[in-house]
Amino acid sequence: MRNEEMLLIPGPTPVVDSIYNAMASETRGHTDPRFVAIYKNAIEQTRTMLQTDGEVFVVAGSGTIAMEMALVNTVVAGEKILVISQGYFGDRFITLGQAFGIEVDVLQTEWGKQVDLADVEAKLAEGHYKAVTITHADTSTGVAADLDALIPIMKKHGALVILDGVCATAAMEENMSKTYGHPDYKIDIILTGSQKAIGVPPGLAIVAFNQTALAARKQIERVPAYYCDIYNWIPIMNDPSKYFATPPVNLIYAYNEGMRLVLEEGMSARITRHTAFGKAVRAALGEYGMTALADETVAASTLSCILYPDGVDDAAFRSALAKKGVIVAGALAHLAGKAFRIGHMGNTTEAMLEQAIELIGDTLNEIGHGVDVEKAVGRFKEEVILNV
Numbered sequence: 001m002r003n004e005e006m007l008l009i010p011g012p013t014p015v016v017d018s019i020y021n022a023m024a025s026e027t028r029g030h031t032d033p034r035f036v037a038i039y040k041n042a043i044e045q046t047r048t049m050l051q052t053d054g055e056v057f058v059v060a061g062s063g064t065i066a067m068e069m070a071l072v073n074t075v076v077a078g079e080k081i082l083v084i085s086q087g088y089f090g091d092r093f094i095t096l097g098q099a100f101g102i103e104v105d106v107l108q109t110e111w112g113k114q115v116d117l118a119d120v121e122a123k124l125a126e127g128h129y130k131a132v133t134i135t136h137a138d139t140s141t142g143v144a145a146d147l148d149a150l151i152p153i154m155k156k157h158g159a160l161v162i163l164d165g166v167c168a169t170a171a172m173e174e175n176m177s178k179t180y181g182h183p184d185y186k187i188d189i190i191l192t193g194s195q196k197a198i199g200v201p202p203g204l205a206i207v208a209f210n211q212t213a214l215a216a217r218k219q220i221e222r223v224p225a226y227y228c229d230i231y232n233w234i235p236i237m238n239d240p241s242k243y244f245a246t247p248p249v250n251l252i253y254a255y256n257e258g259m260r261l262v263l264e265e266g267m268s269a270r271i272t273r274h275t276a277f278g279k280a281v282r283a284a285l286g287e288y289g290m291t292a293l294a295d296e297t298v299a300a301s302t303l304s305c306i307l308y309p310d311g312v313d314d315a316a317f318r319s320a321l322a323k324k325g326v327i328v329a330g331a332l333a334h335l336a337g338k339a340f341r342i343g344h345m346g347n348t349t350e351a352m353l354e355q356a357i358e359l360i361g362d363t364l365n366e367i368g369h370g371v372d373v374e375k376a377v378g379r380f381k382e383e384v385i386l387n388v
């Protein structure tokens with residue numbers, strides 16, 4: 001890998017050479033048949049990964065555009081949604097919905113905890129919600145949503161399920177043909193970005209709509225958007241030689257290669273690998289007296305939010321670690337200074353994470369917080385073996 005640093009923030013994540021090489025290919029016109037074939041393949045690969053028979057959109061934008069695209073094409077002003085928020089990114093749907101005049105109800109959890117299913121059941125029983133938003137892995141807390149438990153409740157009440165997979169897609173199970181306790185209970189929309197578990201540089205918004213979500217779009221006469229209106233994109237996604245807005249040609253090259261790597265490894269292997277990495281990183285950091293905010297039973301496999309032991313200064317720790325070439329992120333909101341966030345997803349390898357554990361230990365020793373590096377590295381390796 002040509003990277004000089006280990007980018008272990010919860011996205012963007014490490015990019016491998018074959019993706020860089022693809023991205024550095026000659027820029028062609030967006031209607032050039034050679035590019036069109038690549039774009040078509042990238043869309044097809046997305047469809048395969050998500051197992052959908054609906055429509056897939058791969059467009060320029062970040063995860064936030066993907067969130068907006070999901071919402072404005074299914075819910076109109078005055079209709080009600082329920083936002084299930086297990087952190088900062090769950091909350092983003094509140095302001096996003098309100099910006100479009102959507103009535104937003106929220107179930108917010110204490111950071112680090114999963115939502116209480118009885119609360120979800122009670123809330124949904126209160127009235128008609130057009131859609132419910134779930135953040136699969138909240139990047140602020142490292143908490144995963146329990147889709148197997150949540151989706152049947154939502155579908156029972158007739159709500160569309162909008163899943164934010166920005167920090168989960170391509171690492172955690174997101175299969176749009178999977179049924180959740182009833183043949184009609186499925187995820188209706190998945191949205192994500194290119195820069196996290198897919199392991200491609202930032203800049204692409206990826207959204208998939210199933211037939212139920214497409215039917216919701218059909219009922220809307222005019223969505224309050226132009227770029228985000230899926231009706232402007234469906235013709236392009238089905239025939240990328242057509243034009244609506246210029247696609248980011250080189251990013252599509254990169255994404256096509258990133259998706260090739262995802263499918264080559266296979267979703268089942270990726271889910272196992274990410275689960276093993278998540279467990280191993282948290283267990284190893286535990287040896288340093290660092291605990292994850294999320295309990296192991298609810299922890300996401302893609303990233304962890306790790307609380308510092310007493311006496312470790314966040315800025316001093318992260319900058320000393322960065323000098324050794326390992327970049328981790330600070331925590332958000334009230335956890336700023338009290339925790340850091342480490343990504344373990346996408347193209348991140350076991351060797352990288354093992355080295356990161358070692359360098360984190362070295363850093364702690366350097367800043368006067370004595371730890372046993374060998375023991376933590378040993379624990380990391382053991383946990384990987386146990387879980388792959």
Ligand SMILES: Cc1ncc(COP(=O)(O)O)c(C=O)c1O
Nearest residue numbers: 062063064089137139166167193
């Ligand atoms: C879970 C989740 N949703 C949405 C977003 C927003 O994505 P973006 O920053 O690409 O707009 C992020 C960003 O980190 C995220 O982690």
